[in-house]
Amino acid sequence: MRGPLQESQSDSYERPQQAWVCGLADAESPCPLGPGTWGRCPKAAACHPVLEGDRWRCNRSSHRGGPCELGPSPEGECCLVYQCTPQRSLRARRGRFVTACTLIALGTLVTILSNDWRNEVLVPGELAAQHAQLLNQHQPTKRCASCHAAGSQSFGEWLRHATDDTLAKPSQVDLCMECHREQIAPATATWAHNVEPQELLQRGEDETHIPASDRALDPTEPIVCSACHREHHGREFDLTWMSNKSCQGCHNKQTDSFATNHPEFTDWPTRRRTRIAFDHGAHELKHFPKEKQEYACSVCHELDEDGAFQKTLAHEFSCVKCHDKPIATSWEAGLPLVLLPMLDVDALQAAGHDIGQWPEEATGEFDGALPLVAKLLLASDARAAAAFEKLGPDFDFFDVDPEDTEQLAAAADVVWATKEMLFEITTVGHEAVRRRIEGFVGREVSNAELAELVAHLSPENLEAIGERWLTRLPQEMAARLPEVEIMPEARSTENLSLQDRAQAQQRVVAGGWFRDDQTLSIRYRPTGHADLCVTAWIDLLAEASTGKHAALARSLLKQRMSPTAPGLCGSCHSVDQNTDGTFAVRWIAKRPSDAAMQLSTFSHAPHITQVELADCLACHRVNTEVKVMDHYQGTAADEFVDGFHPLTKQDCAKCHTPHAAGDSCTQCHRYHVGVY
Secondary structure: OOOOOOOOOOOOOOOOOOOEEOOOOOOOOOOOOOOOOOOOOOOOEOOOOEEEOOEEEOOOOHHHOOOOOOOOOOOOOOOOEOOOOOEEOHHHHHHHHHHHHHHHHHHHHHHHHOOOOHHHHOOOOOOOHHHHHHOOOOOHHHOOOOOOHHHHOOHHHHHHOOOOHHHHOOOHHHHHHHHHOOOOOHHHOOOHHHOOHHHHHHHHHHOOOOOHHHEOOOOOOOOOHHHOOOOOOOOOOOOOOOOHHHHHOOEOOOOOOHHHHOOOOOOOOOOOOOOEOOOHHHHHHHHHHHOOOOOOHHHOEEEOOOOOOEEEOOHHHHOHHHHHHHHHHHOOOOEEEEEOOEEOHHHHHHOOOOOOOOOHHHEOOOEOOOOHHHHHHHOOOHHHHHHHHHHOOOOOHHHOOOOOHHHHHHHHHHHHHHHHHHHHHHHHOHHHHHHHHHHHHOOOOOHHHHHHHHOOOOHHHHHHHHHHHOOOHHHHHHHHOOOOOOOOOOOOOOOOOHHHHHHHHHOOOOOEEEEEOOOOEEEEEOOOOOOHHHHHHHHHHHHHOOOOOHHHHHHHHHHHOOOOOOOOHHHOEOEEEOOOOOEEEOOOOOOHHHHOOOOEOOOOOOOOOOHHHOOHHHOOOEOOOOOOHHHHOOOOOOOOOOOEOOOOHHHHHOOOOOOOOOOOHHHOEOOOOOOO
């Protein structure tokens, strides 16, 4: 290292960027040049003597001490030559020490990371209690692998991560889904709120009123689990806890507090009509007083087991007193599976349509509609389906014009299709019903489903078709269908009394099939509310409303779910068209799983403990001026009027402040939407 400019100078400052110092620095004055870059002494002379005449003169500068006492040698060489063994500077020695320590540390780290017990050493913090069972005490190398793919990889593979992305598989999200796939669908795990991005863009504006311009995060960007759920903070740490800043990290529009700039409620908590058609105002002012019943919320509602959800009681606990008698009366005559309509046989024959044998009791002017189930079963017959297109899906034989040749031809086709169906059901039984239903809905029908649809229809009742009403049916079918075997002649149906009919109905007072020879029909008497056979046929129509026979199925579904149809099902149960175009009959009121599909959440339990909120009407104020039931005639669930006055933000802001009940985002909003 180059020393001071003057040997006599007491300043011994060393330039820190140089690695070597002169070896004479401690014993005497160091040389002015100092060691070279590689620690070699330059052996430099103090001056370069000048020849003046025949004598050499020292020309050392006064800045370096002036001429030396000895002077140059006779050969003209300087008498003072600086020569030493250079030594490393303090900085260089420190650098070598630090490098050695670094290498030792790296070596130790590599040794640790290359051993099986490394995961016992590299523990960033204790796991939360919910994840503590992931630790495998018998296989230390698997300690971290449950959540981190690198936990079971070698140190060499860790180094290769910088250039090989495939080594980071499976991802941490995939490993999380190994345990949580029952709660969250793996395919939606990284979607914001587990909602398809494009749907979320729409829902965000419609439900949360956050326009696209106020979003800081693109919904199409994946969000990993660890972005919100932080581990290694101790056993008691709440993995679901999130600060308001964490929530607002995805939204540009900031909410300082609930009471100040949180958006006002618009359609919460009701964004669709209730699944059970119910007018609270009409029941409060009309129906309950008429039946001399107390109008109270607890009559129909109670808290669920967790106290969070206010569920609707089942029919037998809340509605049975007023509704069971009208329901039973509405289907006292039974629901027909088979019913022979009145036909103008002469008009059909005059038009050239021979329909074969037809009971005299059902001969006259055109009158009567085919039963709903019969139309459904006939739809799988191509000829009957074509006739329905001409006559209309909801046609009645009463509407057939005897002067219209096309209508007469279509009516004749329906008659023959009906007779073929009756013969098939008579001879084959339940399997014939199964085949026709499968042709209607376009899928296989299981035995369990078929059992609900036919409700154990007995062969004896089916045999009455050929034994009493259409005795020549086997011969007619043999002529039309050569492969059909002829059955024995059946007995006549003459002189059947009304007493026989009454006795048949009495035999199935608890529900079941009976034959009505007066109306030439086979009927089913439901067992009561929520009869499985009735609901199965209705669900079948809803399913088929988007299939091959959609027009007919929708017409039949509309007829069956009319508020005045037998069973009065449509007076309480709504028919909704889903977003995918399918139809669904809402047999059950709102359930907790339905609420899980909403971004906003609410628990009644902590609220009803307050004296002022113990009465439901404190928040849910009935609006008696709106006509709720008018909006159940259609199938659009989001087109409705609420039977209650809307809730306002101010109703909640009275208590939900930072210093009272709290106003954090997660108190009222859930991140994960849906239950799987």
